Amino acid sequence: MAGVISESVIKRLPRYYRFLGDLKAQGVDRISSKELSTRMGLTASQIRQDLNCFGGFGQQGYGYNVQLLHGEISAILGLDVPKTAILIGMGNLGKAVTMHMNFDNKGFRIIGLFDAKPSLVGQVVRNLPVRNAEDLDEFCRENRPEVAILCIPKESAKEISKQLINLGVKAFWNFSHYDLMLENQDVIVENVHLSESLMRLSYRMKNED
Amino acid sequence: MAGVISESVIKRLPRYYRFLGDLKAQGVDRISSKELSTRMGLTASQIRQDLNCFGGFGQQGYGYNVQLLHGEISAILGLDVPKTAILIGMGNLGKAVTMHMNFDNKGFRIIGLFDAKPSLVGQVVRNLPVRNAEDLDEFCRENRPEVAILCIPKESAKEISKQLINLGVKAFWNFSHYDLMLENQDVIVENVHLSESLMRLSYRMKNED
DNA sequence: TAGATTGTTAATCGATTAACAATC
DNA sequence: TAGATTGTTAATCGATTAACAATC
Numbered sequence: 001m002a003g004v005i006s007e008s009v010i011k012r013l014p015r016y017y018r019f020l021g022d023l024k025a026q027g028v029d030r031i032s033s034k035e036l037s038t039r040m041g042l043t044a045s046q047i048r049q050d051l052n053c054f055g056g057f058g059q060q061g062y063g064y065n066v067q068l069l070h071g072e073i074s075a076i077l078g079l080d081v082p083k084t085a086i087l088i089g090m091g092n093l094g095k096a097v098t099m100h101m102n103f104d105n106k107g108f109r110i111i112g113l114f115d116a117k118p119s120l121v122g123q124v125v126r127n128l129p130v131r132n133a134e135d136l137d138e139f140c141r142e143n144r145p146e147v148a149i150l151c152i153p154k155e156s157a158k159e160i161s162k163q164l165i166n167l168g169v170k171a172f173w174n175f176s177h178y179d180l181m182l183e184n185q186d187v188i189v190e191n192v193h194l195s196e197s198l199m200r201l202s203y204r205m206k207n208e209d
Numbered sequence: 210m211a212g213v214i215s216e217s218v219i220k221r222l223p224r225y226y227r228f229l230g231d232l233k234a235q236g237v238d239r240i241s242s243k244e245l246s247t248r249m250g251l252t253a254s255q256i257r258q259d260l261n262c263f264g265g266f267g268q269q270g271y272g273y274n275v276q277l278l279h280g281e282i283s284a285i286l287g288l289d290v291p292k293t294a295i296l297i298g299m300g301n302l303g304k305a306v307t308m309h310m311n312f313d314n315k316g317f318r319i320i321g322l323f324d325a326k327p328s329l330v331g332q333v334v335r336n337l338p339v340r341n342a343e344d345l346d347e348f349c350r351e352n353r354p355e356v357a358i359l360c361i362p363k364e365s366a367k368e369i370s371k372q373l374i375n376l377g378v379k380a381f382w383n384f385s386h387y388d389l390m391l392e393n394q395d396v397i398v399e400n401v402h403l404s405e406s407l408m409r410l411s412y413r414m415k416n417e418d
Numbered sequence: 419t420a421g422a423t424t425g426t427t428a429a430t431c432g433a434t435t436a437a438c439a440a441t442c
Numbered sequence: 443t444a445g446a447t448t449g450t451t452a453a454t455c456g457a458t459t460a461a462c463a464a465t466c
Contacts, residue, residue, distance in 0.1 A: 078415030096305030
């Protein structure tokens with residue numbers, strides 16, 4: 001089993017979870033690393049190495065029990081651990097994230113929505129009222145959210161993240177073009193940089209032809 | 210200079226581009242790999258190695274000219290190359306992507322929006338009408354889009370991507386939970402898997418404390 | 419038992435970092 | 443010229459793959 005898990009392994013975990021979920025839904029009971037590797041486009045070796053970072057979930061001569069492994073990975077990812085979150089920035093992206101994502105099945109519960117723009121304040125999205133960004137301090141002191149989802153521009157992200165860290169928020173799902181972790185070392189940050197993703201597509205179109 | 214560039218380098222390119230853009234906006238003329246490395250949280254060595262995959266853009270004793278390097282990376286990423294794109298799936302996420310993203314400054318032009326849902330067809334988003342998914346064939350034959358942006362569920366993604374590939378689409382920006390490249394080897398795919406990103410955040414919250 | 423497939427160690431491959439001669 | 447900093451080669455580190463003994 002393991003001490004510290006490499007980024008490479010962590011990055012692959014959710015994908016294992018997805019494929020195992022699919023197999024489970026298809027009623028598949030067991031699967032070998034070989035068979036899974038074909039489906040996922042990996043090597044069997046890598047799958048066994050990855051899983052063995054966390055424990056011996058398989059059985060020689062048999063393979064892995066799909067349902068059991070699916071559950072183990074869910075636990076490893078902490079999807080069963082309840083986490084409270086707030087979302088800042090209810091523009092197009094913030095609204096879409098609020099409405100589109102399945103937060104529940106990953107243990108996240110959105111408890112507050114915020115925006116600075118008066119025209120948005122008061123609107124109701126997914127049963128939650130959009131609150132005034134000015135009330136952020138008070139809300140956080142009362143409700144102690146653990147996670148903040150940032151759907152705001154770079155400039156606001158810098159200030160507001162600082163404010164939120166002072167209010168005890170320790171994890172960020174960051175859609176803004178601002179590198180939180182550079183100025184805040186011990187905060188947990190997961191970035192979604194859509195622009196960077198689109199630029200990589202541009203690069204590949206130019207070069208892979 | 211270089212033959213084939215590693216994924217690791219490609220992944221970092223857009224971030225260089227962003228930081229150089231910021232420096233340019235701040236009126237900074239030149240920067241050394243050392244200084245840039247501090248700002249970006251990398252090593253100077255890595256920056257020089259990365260850039261030298263594409264050419265010698267610096268000057269000994271001086272460093273790099275910000276404006277020039279910014280332009281070079283733009284060219285490397287192909288941001289100046291015009292690319293036509295269509296977007297399939299005008300739910301919350303599709304709408305947000307359409308309205309929120311700056312496609313222009315990366316060379317992308319959205320020429321068509323599609324959805325299968327009658328209530329969405331006919332709506333106008335960012336000056337474009339949402340078209341009926343049934344008209345996809347005809348539209349593609351007439352307008353030959355190069356890229357498709359998939360904001361649809363997994364099941365539809367499988368069918369529709371196949372259809373689009375047959376219609377000559379060769380690159381995908383994929384927001385769906387479907388692994389396009391597994392079944393379509395020579396197609397260019399850039400994935401945005403928001404669920405996987407959120408699960409990684411969950412993992413870190415459980416483990417980095 | 420025999421066959422299959424894991425868990426794990428060893429070998430390979432690639433990416434990052436360090437070092438330094440070249441040169442502006 | 444002297445100082446600074448690149449471009450590039452060599453050393454290190456880490457991740458992936460291969461191999462195989464353990465075992466179900």
